[in-house]
Amino acid sequence: MSDSPKRGAREKLIAAATELIRRNGYSATSVDSIVEAAGVSKGSFFYHFEGKEALTTACLENWDRMTTGMLADAPFMQLEDPVQRLQGCLEFFIMVFSDARQYPSCLVGTTVQEVADSSPTLREAARTCFSHAAGQIGGLIAGAAQARGRELDSMGLANLWMATLQGSLLMAKASGDPARIPANLRSQRDYILGLLG
Structure with missing residues (x-):
């Protein structure tokens, strides 16, 4: 019973750090800004995490669980027709990024762009996230x-989908036009589904 507030503080720190890193980037997100946004003390932060890298690793692991679980439990996964399941998955991504309330950012992409060369730990956590997502789509x-009796490079196409999504997020940030994301995803959806005949 006494460790319940500690679990709550840990979850608050992960949620706050995830949002701040998505919006501001890894380098611009300080421990002070995280504890302030989470509404917890700095002592609580260091009780749960050795530092920002450890917290960000936990954020990426949580993001991975959340996104893979969201896809695995989505209604389209109950469809009997494998082509409809795939189409439902691709449409799901398009729907998410068509929502104006959705901030056009991915925790994984935002983090790894900054730390790929400086943090092997975070790079590996990001690689795992991308690998799991591409594996589901593949x-x-x-x-x-x-x-459909087709021979396709399923993982190659899944990685192409992921690259289109991540690149579109960058383009949206650079242009200030988040509508590019669903537009690019629609083009990629049409390409993939077109290969199925």
């Missing part, structure tokens, strides 16, 4: 291709 592409 599995859907493979199932759809098999159902």
Whole structure:
């Protein structure tokens, strides 16, 4: 019972750091800004995490669990037709990034752009996130291709989808036009589905 507030503080720190890093980047997000946004003490921060890198690793692990779970539990996964399942997945991403309330950012992409060369720990956590997401999408592409009797490089196409998403997020930030994200994803969806005949 006594460790319940500690778990609450840890979750608050992860939520606050995730949001701040998505909006401001890793380098511009300080421990002070995280504890202020989380509404916890600095002592509580250091009780749970050795430093910002350890917290960010926990954020990436949480992001990975959240996103893979969200896809695995999505209604489109219950569809019997593998092509419809794939289409539902791709449409889901388009819907998420068509929502004006959705901040056009990905914790994984934002973090790894800054720290890929300086933090092997965070680079590996980001690689794991991308690998899991691409694996889920690649599995859907493979199932759809098999159902249609097509031989496709499922993982190559899944990685292309991920690259389109991440690149579109960067383009949206540079241009100030978040509508580029769903537009690019729609083009990539049409390409992938077109390969299925």
